[in-house]
Amino acid sequence: MANVLEVKPDLAQAQCAEAGASKFCPGCGHGTILKTLAQTIDELGLNERAVFGCDIGCSLLSWNYMNIDTVQTHHGRTTPVIYGVTRANPGTVGIAYMGDGGGLAIGSQHLVNASVRGENMLILLANNTNYGMTGGQMSPTTMPGQVTETTPYGRDCSVTGKPAKGAEMIAAIADPEKSYVARSTMGNVRALKKVLKAALENVANGGFSFVEVLSVCPNNWRTNNIKTLDRLKEMEEFFEVKEFVTPTKKEEV
Numbered sequence: 080m081a082n083v084l085e086v087k088p089d090l091a092q093a094q095c096a097e098a099g100a101s102k103f104c105p106g107c108g109h110g111t112i113l114k115t116l117a118q119t120i121d122e123l124g125l126n127e128r129a130v131f132g133c134d135i136g137c138s139l140l141s142w143n144y145m146n147i148d149t150v151q152t153h154h155g156r157t158t159p160v161i162y163g164v165t166r167a168n169p170g171t172v173g174i175a176y177m178g179d180g181g182g183l184a185i186g187s188q189h190l191v192n193a194s195v196r197g198e199n200m201l202i203l204l205a206n207n208t209n210y211g212m213t214g215g216q217m218s219p220t221t222m223p224g225q226v227t228e229t230t231p232y233g234r235d236c237s238v239t240g241k242p243a244k245g246a247e248m249i250a251a252i253a254d255p256e257k258s259y260v261a262r263s264t265m266g267n268v269r270a271l272k273k274v275l276k277a278a279l280e281n282v283a284n285g286g287f288s289f290v291e292v293l294s295v296c297p298n299n300w301r302t303n304n305i306k307t308l309d310r311l312k313e314m315e316e317f318f319e320v321k322e323f324v325t326p327t328k329k330e331e332v
């Protein structure tokens with residue numbers, strides 16, 4: 080039998096072999112999403128064109144995860160940094176990676192403006208329904224009744240308002256001619272890869288893409304494997320998993 084310490088990890092070309100062990104908590108969704116992203120970049124042959132930006136939050140732990148040009152930014156500012164890179168270097172396939180806090184709270188004005196303008200980039204938002212890095216506080220997407228550090232009796236929507244639904248919001252404001260908007264889940268990696276492929280192809284052709292991925296945070300949720308997946312299923316029922324917008328017109332760059 081092979082010594083497990085000598086077994087080489089099955090990494091995509093777009094993943095950094097020198098990064099060492101993953102810094103995410105065991106069972107975290109970020110690793111699954113990023114590995115699927117890296118495999119999709121490989122399959123589309125975008126390794127030389129892609130530029131990856133990560134936000135503050137647990138997404139920043141991916142600062143040395145990808146084997147492509149990477150920039151790590153202030154909280155909520157990954158979107159403008161990445162479209163700045165893309166504007167200065169036409170043909171770049173810019174990817175802004177963030178959590179639900181980074182995208183829908185502190186960075187929401189950038190998200191709205193980039194979507195309305197149809198910036199040539201992919202915004203990839205991992206929705207784990209809490210502020211993961213800071214210890215599990217309520218975020219815009221915390222579900223009704225969900226217990227977090229700041230909602231110890233469960234989220235009361237009569238006080239906080241209802242959870243934000245990012246993909247629905249972007250679908251309502253994005254330019255349908257050049258936008259791809261979808262919500263996917265790390266619970267179905269094959270479907271996630273299809274969505275990421277469509278999103279990256281649209282960016283490579285000059286369009287704007289927004290993909291929200293339902294993700295898990297077992298550390299702050301305080302859930303074991305079974306309960307983590309049960310929670311993910313509840314999220315898949317609450318947040319509709321589908322393609323909301325596919326581009327009606329393709330621009331070639």
Ligand SMILES: Cc1ncc(C[n+]2csc(CCOP(=O)(O)OP(=O)(O)O)c2C)c(N)n1
Pocket residue numbers: 135136137138154177178179180181182185205207209210211212213218
């Ligand atoms: C300007 C600014 N405000 C607040 C913080 C503190 N902070 C760091 S991470 C974080 C929350 C991250 O949550 P999210 O974006 O949902 O990502 P996750 O960690 O869940 O992946 C906050 C509020 C910060 N670093 N900078």
Ligand code: SF4
Pocket residue numbers: 102103104106107108109137207211212295296297298299
């Ligand atoms: S705190 Fe949550 S989101 Fe952050 S690495 Fe751990 S499991 Fe992942």
